[in-house]
């Protein structure tokens with residue numbers, strides 16, 4: 001088994017990566033501290049993997065909360081269902097919450113665990129590629145607000161992250177590609193060798209070649225863990241993980257939650273960020289072309305929705321968490337493998353990208 005350690009002092013935790021881990025009862029039980037266990041999942045994942053997980057939890061008092069499936073349920077209302085269950089079943093401060101699902105379930109489970117009695121044990125079992133390479137690692141948790149994505153949340157690290165690559169077998173192709181957007185991100189912001197590896201191996205990943213997937217997941221988690229260890233609370237370098245996300249969040253909100261997948265919106269947003277980086281003279285034409293080509297090869301969209309004009313983008317981007325003093329701040333690329341910290345961008349320049357890129 002491949003184990004990475006996220007080194008955060010007394011909040012350090014392991015990430016386990018291997019095919020078939022969901023069948024290793026000991027691994028799941030290892031990080032549970034007391035009797036009461038709540039498993040949070042959704043209506044799609046429950047019929048696939050919930051029974052397997054619960055089978056390993058014989059001897060514990062296990063409750064489940066099965067939420068409807070979708071980003072549109074990542075809200076305070078639905079979060080409350082988890083608290084209702086925890087309180088109705090009289091869960092104590094020693095209880096454990098296990099999130100079994102994609103990023104939506106992981107973000108909500110983590111936030112519920114952070115809030116319930118000011119913090120209970122939390123275990124991540126991510127079941128989408130996106131959750132395995134990104135959202136389950138690093139402790140960002142939360143829910144959406146009608147006025148902005150992920151605007152209500154907390155930093156709360158899990159006790160362990162259990163990544164079973166076999167669960168990706170049931171993941172729809174479109175979701176697999178969405179996860180690849182975040183994988184490509186690591187290559188772009190800090191790992192040029194990995195970017196080149198992705199250029200050579202993207203077809204294998206799309207074909208779900210197991211060794212290729214395991215390599216990409218491990219390399220992605222390693223990159224994420226290093227960034228999180230360097231800057232847990234996002235004072236500086238952690239912000240680079242948001243490459244393409246300010247544009248992407250605007251696309252998600254502007255087109256209605258649920259229209260684009262998160263990874264799809266991030267793919268488009270990253271291409272927009274790359275366009276801006278090229279205009280600043282940082283990315284070369286050829287680097288820019290390689291980036292667009294890799295997203296395309298990963299079956300991801302690269303063009304902004306026609307329904308969103310430049311004004312709408314700017315309006316939505318203005319609520320982003322990275323902004324200070326009313327200026328839009330963005331992560332851009334100096335080159336493939338090197339991101340900037342958030343930079344304030346002149347409105348005129350941003351408008352050039354918003355009006356030109358993908359609009360001709």
Ligand SMILES: NC(=O)c1ccc[n+]([C@@H]2O[C@H](COP(=O)([O-])OP(=O)(O)OC[C@H]3O[C@@H](n4cnc5c(N)ncnc54)[C@H](O)[C@@H]3O)[C@@H](O)[C@H]2O)c1
Nearest residue numbers: 044069102103104105127128130131135140167170171262
């Ligand atoms: N906390 C962070 O650091 C962080 C980072 C990136 C993204 N996110 C958040 O993650 C969310 C997106 O996560 P996501 O892409 O995993 O979406 P998701 O959780 O909605 O899952 C995608 C779809 O796949 C289904 N699914 C999950 N596992 C499956 C499996 N093994 N087989 C078949 N179907 C399966 C889900 O039911 C859902 O329909 C967004 O809310 C985003 O804001 C958080």
Ligand SMILES: [Zn+2]
Nearest residue numbers: 182245262266
């Ligand atoms: Zn993301």
